[in-house]
Structure formats: C-alpha cells, structure tokens
Amino acid sequence: MMESRVPETYTAPVENYLKVIYEIERASGAAATTDIAQRLDIAPASVSGMVRRLADQGLLEHERYRGVKLTEEGRRVALRTIRRHRVIESYLTRALGYPWDLVHDEAERLEHAASDELVDRMAAAIGEPTVDPHGAPIPTREGEIDEQSYIALTDLEPGEHGRVVRVSDDDAARLRYLGELGLRPGAAVVLVDRAPYGGPVTVRVGVAKKRVECHIGPTLAADVLVERAE
Amino acid sequence: MMESRVPETYTAPVENYLKVIYEIERASGAAATTDIAQRLDIAPASVSGMVRRLADQGLLEHERYRGVKLTEEGRRVALRTIRRHRVIESYLTRALGYPWDLVHDEAERLEHAASDELVDRMAAAIGEPTVDPHGAPIPTREGEIDEQSYIALTDLEPGEHGRVVRVSDDDAARLRYLGELGLRPGAAVVLVDRAPYGGPVTVRVGVAKKRVECHIGPTLAADVLVERAE
C-alpha cells in the first residue's frame, strides 16, 4: 500500500482520467465511479481499479461508495493537461488555420506528447489567449483557471438578448453545424421562442441586417452557453 | 502465421524500429539484428522478436541470419515517420523559435502523435522546406526523398574549401557546441589541417573578417557533412 514516487510524466489514460474527474468534480462536487466510467466509455469495474491506483499515487482521494476528489497534485496534473489541450486547440486554429471542428481530436493526441516548453511557446506565439476556440477558459501556467458559470441558451427568456460565450467541443459534426448557424463564441443572439415539451428553440443569430433565424433542438441548445446582454 | 490486417496507425516503438531499419538499410544494404539492437539500445533477442512481428505484418522481409529489408509498405511508414520528425523539427525552429539543439527530443515524441494533416499544415506554413534544421532531407508527402551522399569534414584535403550541408542531430550537447563554433548547415569552411593518429582537425569557419579557427576531434568532425566549394 506504499505510495509510489511521483513521476513527472503520466500516461495518456491517467491524464484522461484526471481531466474528466476534474470536470465532474467541478460540476457536482465529487466524481462518482459511474460518471467517470460513462464519460470515458469504460466499464465501472475498470474505473474502480484505476481509481485505486491513482489514489495510491496520491493523485486523488477516494471514499468508498462516495466518489473521488482530486488532491492538490491531481488537480495540478489535470489543469496542466487541460491547459495543454486548450492551448493546442487555440494554436491550431489561430496559427495554422485549422477549422474549429477538427482541433479537438488533434489536441486530444498532442496533449499527451507536447512538453510544457512547447505549450508555452505556442501560447506566447498567439498572444497568451485566455479562452480556446470553443470559449473554454485556458488555465495559466501556474494552474489558475477562471471558471465561470454561464447560463444555457435555453435559459434565456423569449425576447432576451444574449451573447454566446462557449459551446461544447467534443463532437465535430455538431460543431460544424453550430458553425454554419453562426453560433460561435462572441455571436449575438436573441431568443425568439421556446417550444414546450422538449420542442426546439427559435433563435436569431447575428447583428443588424445579417440576422438569421434558426430552430435548434433543446439538447443542442443546452450545450450553447451564453451571457445576457443589454 | 497468417498476416494481420494493416492498421493505419502504428505504435511508437514500431515506428522507431522502421525508422532505424530504413537508415541502416540505406547505409549498408540490409539491416542486421545487432545493428538495430545497438541503435535502439535494446537486446538483440528483443529485436529478433519484434522483427518477426513486423514481418508478419508485412512491413519487412526477413532472411534468417541475413538481416531485414523493408517492404514497400514498411518503407512508406518509415518515410512518413521521418517526414513527420523533420517537418516538426523545422517548424519548431522556424515558427516557434526553438533552439536547434532542443527540437530533436520534442519531435521524437510528437512524430508519433501528429496527424498527416497537421504535418502538412506545418510544412505549408513555413514554405515547404526540403531540409530540416540539421540539413537532413525531408521526404515529400508522397514518400520521395532526396538522399545525397556527402563527404565528411574529415575528408577535405588541407587547404580545401567546403560548405556544411548536414550535421547529426541526436545529441543536444554536441549540437550546442557545433552551434557555438558556427558549424551549421550553410556555413563556409576551410580545412586547415588534419593531425594524424586520430588527432583533431583544424578548421576555419565563416567568411571574410569573421572567420574563426577551431580544433575539433575527429569523431565529431566525421559527423559534419560538407560539400566541396570553389
């Protein structure tokens, strides 16, 4: 049961566990085995096993049947990985002209291979961005992150104005679709109508003459985060 | 003994085997087990095992006790990996200001994670370079490579002029040293003297007033490739 020494380099699966645990913990206070399993598309039994190993390495604390919480070190590693991912995504779009629906998969692989040196140089080269192309905040080199809670598009009242601040980044096809509609971070929106019973929401996107009206399903709309405007 | 299907993605060790087999084969016609083992710092027995697996996958042909040769497919994979490595090295120096002694290690990791798409975008962004920062030729997207045989610095006759075309890239400290001396690809040199019995060579590096004279060991000098000039 002895604690192993801390390596400064972790395997890709370990980094991925820590990433999703960080996200779940932030959203719900503690990460349950099943949630982790579902997000990683892995059997719950496998998660139990890995969780034990991560706990042995001092990356998280585990209360049986109560979920896990990252330790200081675990949080550090998670945020470093998230920073890598988001800096890489930003760099690919801004410096290499990648379309925003492709950067996620590429970053998903590179984040485990890129050195801190490289990530820092990338960040510097594009002016130390604070959010990635999907509006997600980028942790600093020191591991600070500006996590804000935004409301979903579906939370706007009919007639209310808003501005898109963030969209979820993990599905390329959905992203492409959102892009076609103009629903990217920064876009001005007006919620026109919400159909009841799980119906679509009607939104006007864009400013002035170039406004476009569209109808999108509630699931998709819930993944578009906005802030209220004027 | 059935041939497995060909995956389009290979593990890092496999790509590394193919890379060094390509290099050895180019230099000596066929790659012997011991040579591969030595270059990869691995026991010969392990090489025998891996060679069998690679042969089963159709990446190389193996005549027992006679060494291996890459198949068309093996060569394709090797050259793709080499292209990745060298494009990444070039990109890191030219676009991100990496010092030339650090790019090798970074590229060594990234080459196994970067997609063709990314590598092609990097190449395009810096104007489709044909050689990497150490003067090594970069294979094209189609797998063609312009392999030229150059002479070593030690092969110049005293008094002869030359131009550095390539240096070996795998040792950061040596590269830093060569850099300090100005011995980078493109540098003009004059061989002043070769001391006998494994002694140092004396070289004048640079042009006109800025010439510097230096003495370097024969091992190092043998890794500096040049072409004769004027």
Add this chain to the structure above:
DNA sequence: AAATTAATTTAGGTAAGACGAAATATTCAC
C-alpha cells in the same frame, strides 16, 4: 574443424489497463 561471432528460440517477465461476474453497500420508494 575448431573457435568466434551473430542470430534465434525458449521461456518468462512486466507494465498498464481493461473486463465480466459475483458480492457488497447505499439509496429510494413506499
């Protein structure tokens, strides 16, 4: 033909992670 060198086979080990099934704990509904 013996000695040397090179390569291969054998048998086994490791690391890292995954899984299904069974057992156990917790929570929920009433």
Add this chain to the structure above:
DNA sequence: GTGAATATTTCGTCTTACCTAAATTAATTT
C-alpha cells in the same frame, strides 16, 4: 423499516505490446 433498485467494489482473468537472459543454433573466420 423493509425490500427493490442502483451503485460500487472485489475477484479472478485477459490482452496488448513490449522486453529480457540463457541456451541453442547457424554462419563465418582462420
């Protein structure tokens, strides 16, 4: 509070993908 449903863990195994030492066999040298 009890039983059902759900969540979690443990157990015993498996896989992949590599690596190794020691012993054996083949090729080469002289």
